[in-house]
Amino acid sequence: xxxxxxxxxxxxxxxxxxxxxxxxxxxxxxxxxxxxxxxxxxxxxxxxxxxxxxxxxxxxxxxxxxxxxxxxxxxxxxxxxxxxxxxxxxxxxxxxxxxxxxxxxxxxxxxxxxxxxxxxxxxxxxxxxxxxxxxxxxxxxxxxxxxxxxxxxxxxxxxxxxxxxxxxxxxxxxxxxxxxxxxxxxxxxxxxxxxxxxxxxxxxxxxxxxxxxxxxx
Amino acid sequence: xxxxxxxxxxxxxxxxxxxxxxxxxxxxxxxxxxxxxxxxxxxxxxxxxxxxxxxxxxxxxxxxxxxxxxxxxxxxxxxxxxxxxxxxxxxxxxxxxxxxxxxxxxxxxxxxxxxxxxxxxxxxxxxxxxxxxxxxxxxxxxxxxxxxxxxxxxxxxxxxxxxxxxxxxxxxxxxxxxxxxxxxxxxxxxxxxxxxxxxxxxxxxxxxxxxxxxxxx
Numbered sequence: 001x002x003x004x005x006x007x008x009x010x011x012x013x014x015x016x017x018x019x020x021x022x023x024x025x026x027x028x029x030x031x032x033x034x035x036x037x038x039x040x041x042x043x044x045x046x047x048x049x050x051x052x053x054x055x056x057x058x059x060x061x062x063x064x065x066x067x068x069x070x071x072x073x074x075x076x077x078x079x080x081x082x083x084x085x086x087x088x089x090x091x092x093x094x095x096x097x098x099x100x101x102x103x104x105x106x107x108x109x110x111x112x113x114x115x116x117x118x119x120x121x122x123x124x125x126x127x128x129x130x131x132x133x134x135x136x137x138x139x140x141x142x143x144x145x146x147x148x149x150x151x152x153x154x155x156x157x158x159x160x161x162x163x164x165x166x167x168x169x170x171x172x173x174x175x176x177x178x179x180x181x182x183x184x185x186x187x188x189x190x191x192x193x194x195x196x197x198x199x200x201x202x203x204x205x206x207x208x209x210x211x212x213x214x215x216x217x
Numbered sequence: 218x219x220x221x222x223x224x225x226x227x228x229x230x231x232x233x234x235x236x237x238x239x240x241x242x243x244x245x246x247x248x249x250x251x252x253x254x255x256x257x258x259x260x261x262x263x264x265x266x267x268x269x270x271x272x273x274x275x276x277x278x279x280x281x282x283x284x285x286x287x288x289x290x291x292x293x294x295x296x297x298x299x300x301x302x303x304x305x306x307x308x309x310x311x312x313x314x315x316x317x318x319x320x321x322x323x324x325x326x327x328x329x330x331x332x333x334x335x336x337x338x339x340x341x342x343x344x345x346x347x348x349x350x351x352x353x354x355x356x357x358x359x360x361x362x363x364x365x366x367x368x369x370x371x372x373x374x375x376x377x378x379x380x381x382x383x384x385x386x387x388x389x390x391x392x393x394x395x396x397x398x399x400x401x402x403x404x405x406x407x408x409x410x411x412x413x414x415x416x417x418x419x420x421x422x423x424x425x426x427x428x429x430x431x432x433x434x
Contacts, residue, residue, distance in 0.1 A: 013431040016424060023420045027402035031380040048404060086426030087419075104321035114419045115426065154429065163248040179429040181421070185244035187265060195428040199421050202304075202331045203237045204398070204414050209303030209332065211412040212371065212396040214230040 018058045019085075024048060025055070026081040032074055040071035087115045092153045094177075096168050097160030098123040098138055101183060105157065106133045119151045141171065148175045157181045158188065169196075235275045236302075241265060242272070243298040249291055257288035304332045309370045311394075313385050314377030315340040315355055318400060322374065323350045336368045358388065365392045374398045375405065386413075 028048055029039065041059070045052035059072070062080050066072040082088045095102045098121045105111065106118055121138040123129065128138045139147060147153060156172035158165055158180055165186035172180055173194050180196045182188055185203065190196055245265055246256065258276070262269035276289070279297050283289040299305045312319045315338045322328065323335055338355040340346065345355045356364060364370060373389035375382060375397055382403035389397055390411050397413045399405055402420060407413055 014427050019424045019427055020417065020420045023402045023417065023423050024404055027379040049406075085423040086430070087423070089426075091426065091429075100324065100326045104325045107317065107324070108321045109317045111418075111422075114422050116422060155425070162244040178432055179425050181425055185240045187241055189266075193432060195425065195432065197421050197425040197428070199416070199418055200237065200240065201328075201416055203240045204416050205328075205331050205333060206240050206302040206304070207233060207236045208372070208396050208398060208412065208414040209306075209308065210229075210231050210236055211414070212308075213303070215395055215410060215412065 014061055018061060021050065021054075021058055022081060022085055024050075025058070026078065026085065026087075029074055029078050029081070036074060038067075038071045039074050039077070041066065043071070085115075087113070089115050090117045091115050091155050092117050092119045092151055093155035093157055093181075094118070094120045094122060094144070094147060094151075094153050094172075095136075095157045095159060096122040096141075096144075096172060097158065097164070098125075098128055098133065099159065099161070102157070102159035103133055105159065105183075106136050109134075116155070118157070119153060120147050122147075144171060145175045148177055153177060155179045155181060157183065159183045162186050229278065231278055235278060238267065238271075238275055239298060239302055241267075242275070243295065243302065243304075246291055246295050246298070253291060255284075255288045256291050256294070258283065260288070302332075304330070306332050307334045308332050308372050309334050309336045309368055310372035310374055310398075311335070311337045311339060311361070311364060311368075311370045311389075312353075312374045312376060313339040313358075313361075313389060314375065314381070315342075315345055315350065316376065316378070319374070319376035320350055322376065322400075323353050326351075333372070335374070336370060337364050339364075361388060362392045365394055370394060372396045372398060374400065376400045379403050 025044065041052040041055040044055050062084050064080055093116055095106055095118055102121065106121060118136055121133065121136055122141055122144055123138055124141060129140050131138050154177065156177040158168055160168050162184055165184040166188055169180055169188040169190060173190050178194050180190060180194065182196055182198045185200055188196060258269040258272040261272050279301050281297055310333055312323055312335055319338065323338060335353055338350065338353055339358055339361055340355055341358060346357050348355050371394065373394040375385055377385045379401055382401040383405055386397055386405040386407060390407050395411050397407060397411065399413055399415045402417055405413060
C-alpha cells in the first residue's frame with residue numbers, strides 16, 4: 001500500500017472504512033452554502049459524529065492539508081473529494097439483466113453525477129434486444145465482448161436472476177471487464193485481477209425487517 | 218437477546234453477519250431444481266465457500282434442525298428462510314423523494330418478492346403531486362402523517378437530495394414510522410426506538426472505483 005497520496009492520488013488501495021466515510025464528508029460539505037469558505041475537522045466531527053482525528057486521518061489520504069486554526073477550504077475539499085472518489089470521472093458500464101432492477105438503474109440519471117455512465121444493456125429476452133431504455137440500447141449476450149471493446153466498458157453491473165448470476169459473472173470477466181457491481185444475493189466468484197462490489201439490497205431489507213420486528217421486545 | 222428461536226422466531230435480534238448470510242443461503246437454495254429434496258451443510262458450504270459449522274449455527278436461529286446424514290429438506294428450508302427474513306410478509310412503505318432513484322425504486326417490482334410493498338410516494342414538486350408512477354400515487358409532504366395511519370405504513374424510504382435528508386428523516390420519525398431505509402450518503406440521526414438501514418450505493422461506487430484503479434499497481 002502506497003502511503004504517499006500526493007504521488008498516486010487515485011491509485012492507492014484505501015481501507016474500506018475510509019472509502020465509506022469519504023462520501024459522507026462530501027455529502028455533508030455539499031450542503032454548506034457558499035458564504036462559508038473554510039471548515040475545520042472539529043466542526044465536521046461535531047456535525048457528523050465522527051472523531052476529529054479520524055476525519056483528519058481520512059482526509060490525509062487526499063494529499064491536502066488544512067490550515068492551522070482555519071481548516072480546509074470547502075470548495076477545494078469538495079473538488080478533491082469528487083476527483084479522489086472517482087465521481088468526477090466517467091466510468092462506462094454495461095447493465096447485464098434488464099429486468100425491473102436493471103431497467104430502474106438505467107433510468108436513475110443520478111448515477112451519472114457519481115461517475116457511472118451506463119452505455120449499454122444486455123438481456124436474453126428477444127423482445128428487449130434492439131430496444132432503447134432512456135437512450136440506452138439493449139443488446140444480446142453474444143455482443144458483450146465487442147461492446148466492451150467498442151464502448152470502452154470498464155464496469156459490468158449484474159442484475160440478472162440468482163440462477164444466472166455466476167454464469168453472467170464469468171462472461172463479464174471473460175469479456176475483459178475487471179470490475180463487477182453485483183446486485184444479486186449470490187456470492188459470485190471471479191478470477192484474480194477482477195474486483196467485485198456487492199450491493200445486497202435484499203440483505204439490507206432482511207436486516208431492516210429484523211430490527212423493526214425486534215423493537216417491541 | 219432471545220436465544221430460543223422456536224418461541225419468537227421473527228423477533229430475535231440477530232447478529233448482522235448472520236442476517237447478511239441467510240439471504241445468500243436462500244438465493245443459493247432457490248437455484249436448486251426440484252429433483253433434489255435434501256441438502257447438507259457440507260454441500261452448501263462447499264458451494265458457498267462458508268464454513269459448514271457457520272452455516273449450521275446460522276440456520277439454528279431458524280429453529281429447524283437437519284436430519285443426521287441427510288440434511289435439511291430444501292423446500293422447508295426455503296419457506297422457513299423466506300418467513301424468517303420477512304420476505305413472505307408485506308411491509309408497507311412510503312418513498313420520500315420521487316427523483317430518479319425514488320422513481321426507479323417504485324418501478325422495481327422485484328422488491329415486492331422480498332416483502333417490500335411501496336404504497337405511496339412523497340415529493341415537494343407540485344408537478345409530481347397527484348400523479349401516479351406504476352400505480353403508486355405521489356402526495357405532498359403535508360399528507361405524510363395521515364398516509365402512515367391510513368395505509369399502515371411501517372417503512373420510510375429516504376431518496377431525497379442530501380441537504381434535505383435529515384429534515385425528511387425527522388418528519389418520517391415524527392409520523393410514527395419506526396424503520397428508515399436511507400439511500401442518501403447522509404448519516405441521518407433518529408430518535409431511540411427508530412431503526413435506520415443505510416444502502417449507500419455511492420459509497421459502493423467509490424469502493425469499486427478505488428479497487429479498479431488499484432488493480433494496476
